[in-house]
Amino acid sequence: MSSTLKPLTRRPAWKALAVHQKKIKGRHLRELFAADPKRGERLTAEAAGLFLDYSKNRVSAETLKLLQRLATESGLRQRIDAMFAGDKINITENRAVLHVALRAPKGATILVDGKNVVPEVHAVLDKMVAFADRVRSGRWLGHTGKRIRNVVNIGIGGSDLGPVMAYEALKFYSDRNLTFRFVSNVDGADFVEAVHDLNPAETLFIVSSKTFTTQETMTNAQSARGWLLKGLGGSTKAVAKHFVAVSTNAEKVSAFGIDTANMFGFWDWVGGRYSMDSAIGLSTMLAVGPKSFRAMLAGFHAMDEHFRTAPFAKNLPVLMALLSVWNNNFLGAETVAVLPYENYLKRFPAYLQQLTMESNGKHVTLAGKAVDYQTSPIYWGEPGTNGQHSFYQLIHQGTRLIPCDFIAFAHALTPLGRHHDILLANVFAQAEALAFGKTPAEVKAEGTADWLVPHRVFEGNRPSNTILAERLTPEILGALVALYEHIVFTQGAIWDVNPFDQWGVELGKALAQRIVPELESRSSPNLKHDSSTNHLIRRYRKMKSSR
Numbered sequence: 150m151s152s153t154l155k156p157l158t159r160r161p162a163w164k165a166l167a168v169h170q171k172k173i174k175g176r177h178l179r180e181l182f183a184a185d186p187k188r189g190e191r192l193t194a195e196a197a198g199l200f201l202d203y204s205k206n207r208v209s210a211e212t213l214k215l216l217q218r219l220a221t222e223s224g225l226r227q228r229i230d231a232m233f234a235g236d237k238i239n240i241t242e243n244r245a246v247l248h249v250a251l252r253a254p255k256g257a258t259i260l261v262d263g264k265n266v267v268p269e270v271h272a273v274l275d276k277m278v279a280f281a282d283r284v285r286s287g288r289w290l291g292h293t294g295k296r297i298r299n300v301v302n303i304g305i306g307g308s309d310l311g312p313v314m315a316y317e318a319l320k321f322y323s324d325r326n327l328t329f330r331f332v333s334n335v336d337g338a339d340f341v342e343a344v345h346d347l348n349p350a351e352t353l354f355i356v357s358s359k360t361f362t363t364q365e366t367m368t369n370a371q372s373a374r375g376w377l378l379k380g381l382g383g384s385t386k387a388v389a390k391h392f393v394a395v396s397t398n399a400e401k402v403s404a405f406g407i408d409t410a411n412m413f414g415f416w417d418w419v420g421g422r423y424s425m426d427s428a429i430g431l432s433t434m435l436a437v438g439p440k441s442f443r444a445m446l447a448g449f450h451a452m453d454e455h456f457r458t459a460p461f462a463k464n465l466p467v468l469m470a471l472l473s474v475w476n477n478n479f480l481g482a483e484t485v486a487v488l489p490y491e492n493y494l495k496r497f498p499a500y501l502q503q504l505t506m507e508s509n510g511k512h513v514t515l516a517g518k519a520v521d522y523q524t525s526p527i528y529w530g531e532p533g534t535n536g537q538h539s540f541y542q543l544i545h546q547g548t549r550l551i552p553c554d555f556i557a558f559a560h561a562l563t564p565l566g567r568h569h570d571i572l573l574a575n576v577f578a579q580a581e582a583l584a585f586g587k588t589p590a591e592v593k594a595e596g597t598a599d600w601l602v603p604h605r606v607f608e609g610n611r612p613s614n615t616i617l618a619e620r621l622t623p624e625i626l627g628a629l630v631a632l633y634e635h636i637v638f639t640q641g642a643i644w645d646v647n648p649f650d651q652w653g654v655e656l657g658k659a660l661a662q663r664i665v666p667e668l669e670s671r672s673s674p675n676l677k678h679d680s681s682t683n684h685l686i687r688r689y690r691k692m693k694s695s696r
């Protein structure tokens with residue numbers, strides 16, 4: 150498909166945007182709002198329980214029209230249809246990309262190589278439900294006959310960030326009789342601290358690994374096995390009662406000693422960073438229960454349907470993606486700050502870092518040609534209001550343009566006095582201050598001494614989106630994650646890159662495998678790296694032998 154497209158910078162809409170950018174560059178959001186008193190009501194859209202206000206972006210009606218034309222000229226419609234049809238759009242790995250099938254309702258049909266995958270998805274879901282019910286009700290017993298009180302998910306990257314984020318986001322709905330921990334880092338401190346206060350007889354490990362070969366996860370899983378057996382008297386029979394696996398690799402799961410009856414599968418058409426709603430979400434289901442998990446899937450599906458069917462002009466993921474392309478490629482913004490004013494979403498920015506940057510951090514097109522434009526911006530963020538007391542200074546008065554996505558909810562899950570109104574007053578105030586700033590005349594009028602005026606001026610004209618929803622429910626979390634998944638998809642379509650591979654992660658992994666024996670060998674290894682790496686290895690070996 151992409152071969153029939155013109156290179157991005159030669160598409161008519163792109164060229165028109167480049168010309169248009171010169172016109173709009175000098176216009177301030179103050180002017181844009183003054184010229185259109187209803188702008189704040191007009192430049193909004195709504196879907197799947199999420200209300201989006203994008204009026205505080207540096208765009209005119211013309212900009213939006215050109216951006217939507219760019220989406221059309223980039224073949225976005227065809228790409229969306231190809232994804233939902235199960236086409237192998239992950240061309241470098243020859244795979245379909247079907248996280249949308251994970252939340253398709255029973256009875257839907259999505260074909261991969263001529264086979265409907267939806268029944269398999271629901272079979273795994275049903276198996277997860279049966280297991281979750283046994284653990285949550287206390288019917289699943291550990292090796293010594295005690296019920297499970299602690300669940301430890303071992304996984305990394307896509308097999309960790311989604312589960313951690315979802316657990317934190319939905320903690321309000323979780324069973325407080327169960328303790329959840331997440332171990333990802335190969336740094337032993339992660340595992341040691343996670344199990345420090347846990348009783349092995351009451352602990353269940355979920356080894357989450359699509360490939361079941363990932364160095365960090367396998368190392369942690371082996372340590373967990375050792376810790377468990379040591380605590381329970383050494384019988385390897387204990388493993389079956391305290392370990393389950395989430396993987397696509399039955400052979401390796403069984404070689405580890407986990408009964409494949411306790412393995413929850415998924416498929417090669419689910420990318421790691423798109424897998425939190427697959428069996429990788431087993432810890433989420435154990436925490437919040439099957440009903441809430443299914444509600445989350447329904448939220449994902451509602452956003453999928455919106456993305457698939459809504460016209461681009463009203464399509465939340467498409468609009469947000471196009472605005473990010475505008476900010477990134479035409480206004481020169483290098484990052485996007487994601488700022489949830491909801492403490493339960495504290496891990497959401499970290500989750501998005503992988504989703505966005507591992508997906509679109511690419512430098513060649515689908516056809517393998519080097520791009521001559523920027524691809525993914527850097528995503529980062531922290532929950533509000535905390536960030537306001539640290540890095541917001543740079544967003545308000547620094548020299549860089551940092552578009553912000555504010556996320557807020559009308560209702561607190563844990564209402565407490567005036568807290569929520571104060572929280573929401575802050576999010577609205579920040580977006581307002583960023584957009585409109587404070588002019589020298591306004592600063593002067595406050596009686597500020599002349600020499601101090603420049604320091605207290607806020608230029609404004611800083612773009613932001615505000616997403617507002619009723620409350621953080623499992624449905625809304627699903628819709629929110631799907632929103633960003635489809636933003637990433639749309640960006641990838643415009644930039645003509647493959648958001649579904651991650652070859653950049655491979656080189657470091659392969660090199661680490663080579664260096665491990667060089668650190669562990671008793672005799673001096675014959676090092677063949679560059680002089681810096683060789684020297685660091687020698688120095689480390691010396692330091693570790695003289696403890």
Ligand code: G6Q
Pocket residue numbers: 305306307308357358359360361362363366420421422423507651
């Ligand atoms: C995600 C990446 C990566 C992956 C981890 C864990 O899209 O592919 O983050 O999830 O490397 O891989 P396993 O699940 O195979 O252990």
